[in-house]
Amino acid sequence: MFALNFKFSVIALELLFLIAGIFFFLIDKFIRNKNYAFYLTFFIIILCFGFLLFTPFGDFARAYQRDFYSATIQLFLLIGALLVVLISYAFLQEFKALNYGEFYALFLFSLIGSFIMVASQDLLTLYLGMELMSIPVYFLIASSFVYNRNSIEGSLKYFIAGAIASALIILGLALVYYSVGLLSLKEIFVQLAQGLKKRELLLALLLILAGFSIKLSLVPFHMWAPDAYQASPLPVTAFLAGIVKFALISAFIKIMMIGFSPLRIELGTFLLPISLLTILIGSLLAIKQDNIVRMLAYSSIAHVGYASLGILSGDYLGYGFIIFYMLVYLFTTIGVFGLLIYLSRLKREYLEIPSMAGVSKSLPLVSFLVLILFFSLAGVPPTAGFMAKFYIFITLLKGNLIWVAILSLLFSVIGAYPYLRVIKVIYMDSPPYEVERGEYAVSLFAPIILSVLVVILWGIYPKPAVDFIQRTLYLYMSMLLFHF
Amino acid sequence: MNWNMLIFLYLAFAMSFSSFLAIISRNPVHAVLWVLVMILHQAFLLYTLGSEFLTAVQIIVYAGAVLVLFLFVVYMINLRKEERWKVFVRRSSYGFIIFLFFLYFFFKNLAFLTALGPAFKAQLPYDLSQGSNLLWMARYLYSHYLFQFEVIGCILLVVIFGAVFLLRKLKEVG
Known part of the structure; x- marks a missing residue:
């Protein structure tokens, strides 16, 4: 047996979240004014930014490692979580029956899971x-x-899809354990680099990919996504579309970077039709939807398809661009769902696209923010969505996959239609009635304005963010064998 | 023929017979009870192989928890109509063909499958003469796999919390 170290300072963030979550569950019954939970969660997340800077690098029992990669991804996840908590405060003021301390506690538990996932060593x-x-x-x-x-139906659909994903992933893990004898990512890499057990490990990787593609709603397994998105409260949808997918993609990139990196060309051939079909079907089905949440669900399917294009070429540059893509998508989604929360507070029918007609006459600021964020989702040039797609296409061109780049470019033209339709309805249709203006709550509009600013800033000058991510990946790969 | 072989043959026969009866019995409660018989025999088979922990898991989890869940489902769903059906699955002959297919592959790869057990035993990272399976498992669980163990604890905690959360809202909001 080798020596294990149990440095609890490494997992300080998770412990803090755990304690806070349990505290909410214990105390919530006795406090009448439920806003305490929001303030406490906000405070804890702000505290965690400090913790993230000062926690040491290192591993906990060789299972959890805080290093350049995991710390950076956790920073992005924390920013996303902060924005989601802010927009959910405004949402819960309207929907009192959801306003419990447990709502935030479950958020925190979910965040623990995503933190563990991106920092896992096996x-x-x-x-x-x-x-x-x-x-x-x-x-x-x-x-x-x-x-x-x-x-409940949407939740059950997601649950059953998740159970199937778990079964597939566990099958893959059993195959890995059968062929390597351990589940650690570095051991898998050592085995594969010697050229041993390549067939078994490829099968295991494909099973793991199938499980991940259920969770990420890639195409043959995308059926649960629209129902689950439509059924959930709006901040939870933002969480599901932004943070959960971001964490899943970065964990899969981690698997591909260390564990199965000798198999990345083989994986690319399997992933190529899946990602192209995902983009096509997500874009096509989004055209028909009248409910805007359902439309955004299909658009999130298509966006994950674009992100998975970066894995195809199998170079580390592409992985960094995927993280940038998902980061842009995270900010954009949270902004869009914040605006939807504002609109649905004014009038419940605003979640249907035809009844949004002529909103720009009475709500010019909100319509302009919707315009910018939807342009970013569609990939129109001065926004970050364009730069993210541009980088993904660059990786495809570098990997000599020119026809894939051309096809996905064509699909993105199809994918632009649903967003432009919403903008056309808002700006060009005549309003059937006058709409009264709601108040601009600070807690709701601060995250929206922030995400819009980020989208515009990275659309004009994305270099610092992309360089930051690429440098993180470079440092992570070069320090891989260094024991902190 | 020694005692080991006799016991194994009895267990194998009992397991296959009870699982067959579980499939063909019309009454769902009878089917569940036949599965229980099968699981108990399976537990004993695992005990003869020297893995006492798996025996305990088999009895506690499968016989104790999973089958009780099955019984709940059987009681909750009204199966009267299905019981009166002459044939439950049509074209079951296709299933028989698939069964023959699997049987063929089983016998074709018999040598490979029988070699799997000793190969796994050779790969074991611990020495069974130094302590029982249970002891080694406990040692690993509280040292190498401590983090994973704690995460599983967290998952169970979250599930309990979530169930309480939903029920509380059902009570207070209606």
């Missing part, structure tokens, strides 16, 4: 982190059954 920890991330989300989706009877 596949077992990764799988457990994934479960810990998903299970609170099932409850969060089901919790809105007071307002929306369909929410």
